[in-house]
């Protein structure tokens with residue numbers, strides 16, 4: 001469980017980009033963050049994934065106050081989290097399964113890291129994740145031959161092979177054709193439901209948030225102005241978010 005209280009982020013210029021953000025997120029929540037351009041969506045995701053420092057606020061994960069942890073403890077905590085971006089970082093010359101397994105090497109022994117020899121269990125888990133994202137039949141395919149949507153689904157499997165408990169996704173479907181975007185969103189939903197991974201995802205597309213997420217946050221001027229169980233938004237709610 002994540003509990004955040006009064007997260008505030010100011011950049012050096014003094015510009016307050018996030019103001020007193022508070023929420024609780026549970027295992028298996030699939031949260032879509034909607035908001036206009038410049039509302040602070042990416043900054044919020046970067047703060048929550050500890051890629052940006054905070055100015056003020058408390059961040060509790062599984063009972064530990066993260067803001068009070070030292071560097072090593074924070075690094076250990078971060079191993080349970082993963083981030084996927086609009087353009088996934090994959091080795092296009094490797095096969096799909098090799099890319100998925102490369103997520104595992106971050107948490108593995110030096111010998112395996114150097115030799116890139118995967119344990120049988122890791123291999124089975126990677127295959128299981130490829131099945132989850134519907135790409136088992138493409139496991140041996142070179143990644144350069146896969147479509148944008150398929151690459152994003154490989155990135156999701158790669159993120160999860162680390163035993164990830166929280167997945168942050170920054171605009172994971174931007175630029176994908178509608179069918180591929182639907183498929184990526186469907187995979188994220190399945191993973192949150194079946195593997196109880198907490199997913200926090202920024203989106204531009206309201207309809208995708210309504211259809212696939214379990215919860216919608218509306219962000220405007222650095223504040224959460226709407227926090228509801230996902231459903232079709234009313235015109236008034238859209239106005240509040242995108243005014």
Ligand SMILES: Nc1ncnc2c1ncn2[C@@H]1O[C@H](COP(=O)(O)OP(=O)(O)OP(=O)(O)O)[C@@H](O)[C@H]1O
Nearest residue numbers: 011013015017035036037038039040041042043044
């Ligand atoms: N490093 C930085 N220094 C100063 N201001 C920044 C920095 N990064 C972002 N900002 C500002 O913070 C605000 C929020 O930016 P952010 O990228 O989080 O918005 P966003 O909601 O993700 O926007 P978009 O949907 O256009 O990607 C913007 O006004 C932006 O100019």
